[in-house]
Amino acid sequence: MSSTAPTTKSEEILRIEAKWRERWERDRAAFVDTAKPAGEGTYLLVMLPYPSGDRLHVGHARTYFLTDALHRFLRQTGVTVFCPMGWDAFGLPAENYAIQKGIHPRTSTLANIAAMKEQFRSWGVLYDWTKEVTTCEPEYYRWNQWFFLKLFEKGLAVRKKAAVNWCPSCLTVLANEQADGGVCDRCGTPVVPRELEQWFLKITDYAERLLEGLDTLADWPDKVVTMQRNWIGKSTGADLDFAIPSLAESVRVFTTRPDTVYGATALVLAPEHALVPRLLANHPRKAELEAWVESIRGQERIAREAEGAEKDGRDTGVKAVNPFTGKEIPVWLANFVIADYGTGALMAVPAHDTRDFDFAKKYGIPIVRVIEEEKKEKKEDLLRKEEGESATAPSAAYTGEGRVIASGPFSAKSSSSARELIAQDAAERGIGGPKVRYRLRDWLISRQRYWGTPIPMIHCEKDRWVPVPEKDLPVVLPPDAPFTGKGGNPLEKVAAFVNTTCPKCGGPARRETDTMDTFVDSSWYYLRYVDPKNATAPFDPRIAKEWTPVDQYIGGIEHAILHLLYARFFARILKDLGLVAFEEPFSALFNQGMITRQSPTGRVEKMSKSRGNAVSLDPLIAEKGADAVRAFVLFLGPPEKDAEWNDEGISGPERFLWRVRSTVDRFLESGADPRGTPSAADTPTARARHMAVKRITEDFRAFSFHTAVAHLMELLNGATAQVGDPGADAGETATTLRTLVTLLHPIAPHLSEELNEKMGGEKSLLVSGWPAWDPALAVEEFASIAVQISGKVRAELRLPRGSSEELAIAAAVSNATVAKWLEGKQRLKTIWVQDRLLNLVVK
């Protein structure tokens, strides 16, 4: 390129943007560090980024642009906004990056934080950096440890066995995402499950409270509420005990359908069930069965639960007794019974459960019908008869409600009442009773990893697990652990860390070498933001009370379940500790859609560096400026929907911004007063302006940023026409341009500030107020009324707003086209919608 021009367009843009970035930084105190006026203000929380190897790319940027537009808009309307930012700095990606590059994760994380902070700066997003939080610093994670101790005290942090993915070659534990396809992603060795004792937080104790709270989350997306509800997975039913006389034992099962117990023709246990060894003890082919049990247990969970997985079972030869029929039924083991749901055992009712039906068909287990479908569905009956099905050998399980049959004293009852009666009966006989169960599992927080919060527990031979005394916190993560990704837990190899004394007996003891899941960090970070420097408590409850709960949380859908559920759980813990007054930490939630892009494989996928489809924003911003990129990203479409990235479209918003600039310049060159005011209130251009203010304000309130940009473009088109019109009222034009520049600020803050200043604005737009609109003027003076003949639009009338039906009819019939359609017809009916439509129904 011949660089002859002294100042190119892009140089000009970058100059303006640099100027305003500096200005905002310089005057930050005026914009950001505002104390909250009593009872007012908005806590705007945005999902904190994860400073591992990646720079922030387009996929992330949407969240931050959206939040910043909202933030600036609120501030312009006079709301005090608290909008802090921090870093979710612990975690596996940073550790892996460190292993690859041989750099300490703290070094690389801090470097990434600095780089990302610079990115934020160049994007023109406004955060309260005085509240910055970095989760990998002891000032932060010591409170993770403090919370852990509180949970331990309350019996909510417990040790249980749990399987991990173990790579026998690297001698290390792998996260699920490192064991994709059942092989180690480092060496390709098949991963094996390995049972380890680990720390769990008993979120299941809070299942009901977490479920109940969902009903209060009116400003959360329904989708997320539903996902959480399903995740908690409450089911109501009954526990029932099935006796095994030969072992003098009984097996408890859980069922949601106790009404079908008379049809239970087998007892089926998970291969992991505690009773399995005894069940197999006397089996003639014991070794064979044990080998089968081992093979099922060894199977990858994914493979075992995979779609279409064949049901596989073995008869133990042992008999159990159905507690209601009194009949002997076989005891089976099967792969489809999940060990850690319910009791790890179930009663098989093949006639009324599709899975049991498949199983029974395969292995010849009797199918006994005990629920009769009510006769309502006649059509289906007929259909079945046509297909030649007989009633005695059903081809499928009937899982619906109906009338109970062949069930002793419960026969002829409805299935719903039998359900209660049978559960009640079991309770009276001491063999079970009504029971509520949840799918939710306890939260496994142990990670056999280096880069996380050390779990503040000490193991002593004599006193077992002893908590680190509060005064000894934080348990500092030693900087010098050998993290190679191989050979087990890095902290185990740091003798100075591991070896300690028992706080109870003073004897030699060893520290816990597992670290915490990073979701612990993010479960309460929003509270640390309000009081980030507090050295004596995680936060001051009085300050927290001022700002929390969070008014508006913005983040991606990927956190719909785990992060948000854990944060809701922690809020309940904190409430029970008396530290906060709420149970629901986030009053309103907005999930922006993902930016997708074609991967090299051709699939449309979420944008991410690991998929090789990430587009960096930095070069684009260097070329087009942050304002154009912001406007473009926000213009992509409804922010809650996914959007496919294609940067060709950026020229639209780019041209738009440049035209705003040239229109203002043209107006200033004319010599007119940019601070002028209209000489008449009610003019078509004034009405257009009031309408634009109304629509754009409503758009911002509704997160409809893409239509806000469209409406700004319309306003500009009007303004350009005014500037080009020699007869226009210069005061009106000046007012339109000032309005445009003000409304543009949330989208394109740099340019709007520059133009505001050029037009004589003395204060930053952040504090100079949002334009008001007059409802009387925010409508067009003339209504264009569609004239329909029998529902078809035939003409359009322009009438003063509020015109009467009579006037409209008179105007319509004198219209040539309408008259043509009315000719020779009889008018039957008239539909009149004020200022909208006139429908003449004719025959």
Place this chain on the structure above:
RNA sequence: GCGAAAGUGGCGGAAUUGGUAGACGCGCAAGGCUCAGGACCUUGUGGCCCUUACCGGCUGUGGGGGUUCGAGUCCCCCCUUUCGCACCA
């Protein structure tokens, strides 16, 4: 399989919630300005048809039916796509 959301021009998407479908932008086309342009400015742009004409007609929101004076919007059936859960007893 279950659950949820969605399907509108060549493309991204609007549509005051039952009232003129296609705002705004991209792309495309014609013209202007230019030595030139991937710069800028006009104008046009769902499809089909009629017309010398700027008049006008038919059709059109995944498909089929229904309610209504009137349906992108409400109801029923079907198809497709995306997402979530996925043997949870």
